[in-house]
Amino acid sequence: MRFMTAEPFRIKMVERLKKTTKEQRQQWLKEARYNAFQIKAENVYIDCITDSGTSAMSSEQWSALMLGDESYAGSKSFYKLEASVQDIFGMPYVQPTHQGRAADYIMAKLYAKEGKFAIGNMHFDTFRGNAEVLGALAVDYVVDNGKDTASQPHPFKGNIDITKIERLIEEKGPEQVSVVIITVTCNNNGGQPVSMKNIREVSNLAKSHNIPVVIDAARLSENAYFIQQREEGYKNKSIKEITREMFSYCETATMSSKKDGLVNIGGLFVTRNEEILKHAQQLAIVHEGFITYGGLAGRDLEALAVGLQEGVDEQYLEYRINQAKYLGDRLMESGVPIIEPTGGHGVYVDGRRFFPHIPQSEFPSQRLVVALYEEAGVRAVELGACAFGAKDPITGKDIYPDVEAMRIALSRRVYTNSHMDVIANALGEIYRNRDQYKGMKLVYEGPITSLRHFTAGFELL
Numbered sequence: 007m008r009f010m011t012a013e014p015f016r017i018k019m020v021e022r023l024k025k026t027t028k029e030q031r032q033q034w035l036k037e038a039r040y041n042a043f044q045i046k047a048e049n050v051y052i053d054c055i056t057d058s059g060t061s062a063m064s065s066e067q068w069s070a071l072m073l074g075d076e077s078y079a080g081s082k083s084f085y086k087l088e089a090s091v092q093d094i095f096g097m098p099y100v101q102p103t104h105q106g107r108a109a110d111y112i113m114a115k116l117y118a119k120e121g122k123f124a125i126g127n128m129h130f131d132t133f134r135g136n137a138e139v140l141g142a143l144a145v146d147y148v149v150d151n152g153k154d155t156a157s158q159p160h161p162f163k164g165n166i167d168i169t170k171i172e173r174l175i176e177e178k179g180p181e182q183v184s185v186v187i188i189t190v191t192c193n194n195n196g197g198q199p200v201s202m203k204n205i206r207e208v209s210n211l212a213k214s215h216n217i218p219v220v221i222d223a224a225r226l227s228e229n230a231y232f233i234q235q236r237e238e239g240y241k242n243k244s245i246k247e248i249t250r251e252m253f254s255y256c257e258t259a260t261m262s263s264k265k266d267g268l269v270n271i272g273g274l275f276v277t278r279n280e281e282i283l284k285h286a287q288q289l290a291i292v293h294e295g296f297i298t299y300g301g302l303a304g305r306d307l308e309a310l311a312v313g314l315q316e317g318v319d320e321q322y323l324e325y326r327i328n329q330a331k332y333l334g335d336r337l338m339e340s341g342v343p344i345i346e347p348t349g350g351h352g353v354y355v356d357g358r359r360f361f362p363h364i365p366q367s368e369f370p371s372q373r374l375v376v377a378l379y380e381e382a383g384v385r386a387v388e389l390g391a392c393a394f395g396a397k398d399p400i401t402g403k404d405i406y407p408d409v410e411a412m413r414i415a416l417s418r419r420v421y422t423n424s425h426m427d428v429i430a431n432a433l434g435e436i437y438r439n440r441d442q443y444k445g446m447k448l449v450y451e452g453p454i455t456s457l458r459h460f461t462a463g464f465e466l467l
């Protein structure tokens with residue numbers, strides 16, 4: 007709409023940001039051993055390391071906080087949250103948890119089985135970790151062009167490749183697959199959406215073999231908005247009609263409410279299976295808290311009940327998805343290579359195409375993270391050779407991932423499009439000078455390779 011492209015909210019309370027000098031940032035980088043996770047947040051101007059738990063709450067949410075009922079059992083706030091979740095998910099049973107990973111843990115305990123396959127588009131790391139501890143085989147069956155950062159734009163790069171599931175079932179037998187988990191949107195390849203058609207077809211296939219389907223729903227409303235905008239037959243459906251249809255195809259859903267729940271903490275385990283609910287409640291009591299609070303304060307339940315509804319508001323979603331697109335378009339104007347089309351919660355810059363002279367063994371995306379902080383005080387995160395790299399268990403040789411990117415994650419309702427311009431201008435400048443950059447060397451990694459990106463230390467080459 008002409009004249010209506012700005013943020014659909016106004017700012018009532020502000021949080022001051024510190025502007026720093028390049029010399030200061032170079033010093034802090036050195037102290038952090040060039041790892042963005044080790045930089046103090048107060049020394050960051052625009053923080054795009056994650057979109058998790060960083061949303062700005064609305065005045066309605068802040069006022070709901072005051073209504074929090076802190077009763078141990080049967081809190082009024084729980085019933086408000088339950089009604090809000092039922093409304094959006096169209097599913098009956100709700101168990102809150104303290105974060106998404108706690109819901110993942112409960113789900114893994116109930117659906118991942120030792121020696122059996124857990125199929126996903128791209129499993130989120132916390133589920134993968136839980137599944138591997140339980141001895142399950144977590145496999146990623148995202149469509150091929152969802153893995154290749156340079157591939158052609160496709161409206162639903164988060165889809166699962168159904169032929170790969172069929173092949174696995176044919177080769178190993180359906181009883182070797184314990185669960186199919188669809189992550190919406192698909193975080194690991196750029197917040198790319200999954201189509202309704204794909205969810206329906208995967209679900210039909212799984213059902214015909216008695217395999218349960220779970221949806222990891224951290225970004226449920228962003229996915230629903232993409233379906234409304236891009237998939238035939240959904241243009242005139244409301245976001246809630248779309249979310250309810252999405253969940254009609256699964257037995258259970260987990261959610262990190264730190265994303266589309268528009269709150270700073272919390273998670274959900276939602277199911278239509280009463281037996282599963284009973285087990286989930288037992289696990290919640292042991293690990294989280296009583297079933298009507300699940301590790302959260304009553305006020306957190308209130309804020310989430312409101313936040314979920316604000317998250318499915320179409321004007322909000324239009325702004326949200328178009329802010330990522332705006333940044334992506336501005337970057338492409340300067341020639342900066344990104345994963346196309348832009349996804350829901352950020353922009354992924356292709357490290358290999360940005361620095362073609364820096365091999366994956368010298369961490370091109372990490373080098374870009376360092377350059378962006380050094381030049382502009384903007385903090386992004388590497389999702390490439392460091393975060394997803396592995397070692398061959400037999401030869402000890404390094405294995406490099408398909409995705410080699412720097413993710414610029416966008417917090418919800420936090421930064422304006424002027425902040426996007428700062429990011430785009432800085433990256434444009436770095437891109438013009440790209441030949442002057444050399445790679446990096448990993449000089450420290452923690453004991454667990456799959457978690458090394460949080461604590462790794464680097465040197466510049």
Ligand SMILES: *Cc1c(COP(=O)(O)O)cnc(C)c1O
Nearest residue numbers: 105106107130132193224262264
């Ligand atoms: C963030 C996230 C999780 C884990 O949730 P936390 O609240 O961070 O524990 C699980 N799955 C997906 C897809 C996520 O984005």
